[in-house]
Amino acid sequence: MSDLSHWIAPQLPPRSVIAGRYVTLEPLSRDHAEGLFAAFREDSEGAMWRWLPVGPHGDLAAYLGWLDGARLGWDPLHYAVRMQDGRLGGTLSLMRIDPRAGSAETGWLTFAPRLQRTREATEAVYRLMEWCFDAGYRRFEWKCDAANLPSRRAAQRFGLSYEGIFRQAGVVKGRNRDTAWFAAIDREWPALKAAFETWLDPANFDADGRQRHSLTGLTNGILAARDPGLQAR
Secondary structure (H helix, E strand, O other): OOOOOOOOOOOOOOOOOEEOOOOEEEEOOHHHHHHHHHHHOOOOOOHHHOOOOOOOOOOHHHHHHHHHHHOOOOOOEEEEEEOOOOOEEEEEEEEEEEOOOOEEEEEEEEEOOOOOOOHHHHHHHHHHHHHHHHHOOOEEEEEEEOOOHHHHHHHHHOOOEEEEEEEEEEEEOOEEEEEEEEEEEHHHHHHHHHHHHHHHOHHHEOOOOOEOOOHHHHHHHHOOOOOHHHHOO
């Protein structure tokens, strides 16, 4: 058993900007409402809201009703994602923040089509992970509906190891939710950080923006366990 007698519990995250290479994470505020709602309207079918307990929001007033509650909370602590071109692309959060255990989770990923499958989307998650481990957290979690296979693939791509399925863990929008758990721990962080920095390096992309090395290839050897539900798909 690891000796933690000299370990010091980290602080709660401050409500401050987290800046990256391609993306900036800004604590959610009312100033973000119009830009975020415009981004979300790109998803005309509301697909991005399928796995979330809220949304889609019918109009700006309805979205403001949700945002006004969310922006004041400390857990979840929501961030607006500002892309390299200055536009807002979505939101994500740190949540279930437990300094006593040194554990935090990212959740409420609400990425508009303009942000999905971009370098900015990957970096947004990476910068939250980086903040947590640099602050002294021991564990970074990702949980999703077990039926949400794209989210499970994303977690594994980010180098978060599969930890199992919690059956009948919740009810969301009238549907049962089994929850898939993934996490990275502090001893894996140096290798994960190197993988993300390699992938995000501009030299990893050709003139047409195609990646030379995939993040999956860079993180695959770091995983302590792989998701068996993805192996045959």
